[in-house]
Amino acid sequence: MTIEISDKTYDEEFVKKVEEISGENFHKCMQCGMCSGGCPMIEYMDIPPRRIMILTHFGLKDKVISSKTAWICATCNACSVRCPRGVELTKVMEAIRQLTLRKNINYVEPSAISEETIADLPQIALVSCFRKHTS
Ligand code: SF4
Ligand code: SF4
Known part of the structure; x- marks a missing residue:
């Protein structure tokens, strides 16, 4: 996946909202892939959890919100337990879902x-x- 970043694609409000709702500092992610490696739902996702973290870090709202990954996430917490940087991805996935649900849109x-x-x-x-x- 090619990630193109520019002033136009970086959505600061989206980043702040995910930070606020999740209470997580996902910017600590070092892209090691331990989360994706242990995710039992990864074969059903279109973007692995590791990439969701970097896309969210870079404020690429459209890619994150249009992905089905957060909806497929089973909230099993395996990724959070494996993360060497202590990122609770489960909370980040919930925050991403909330950005849609709080607009009264059902998945x-x-x-x-x-x-x-x-x-x-x-x-x-x-x-x-x-x-x-x-x-
Ligand atoms: S909480 Fe979600 S993203 Fe994390 S390992 Fe479980 S299914 Fe995968
Ligand atoms: S396990 Fe943690 S540090 Fe590694 S890619 Fe996933 S979120 Fe980032």
Whole structure:
């Protein structure tokens, strides 16, 4: 992935918001890849957690917000435990989701799920999904 940075692409407000909501200093990330290496969901993500950290550091809001990575994240905390710089990526992923959810935009629209699918899925999984993916 090529990262192009300029005054036009750096979104300072986005960086400050992620800092504020997550309470994390993701600028400490040294791009070692330990987080991505231990992520059980990585095969379903379009951008690995390591890259999400550098894209967020550089304020590339559009790339981060349009990625499905934060939504796929299972909040398992494996990345945070492995990070040698003590970055709690789980909190950063939550902050990225919140930037969308706080605009009253649902990532998963409950009314669009068919009755058959709802009947097939474990109720606990549905509740968990709605908590994380709806505003
Ligand atoms: S918390 Fe999310 S990003 Fe981190 S290892 Fe688990 S699934 Fe991957
Ligand atoms: S494990 Fe920590 S330092 Fe390494 S790439 Fe991931 S966030 Fe950055």
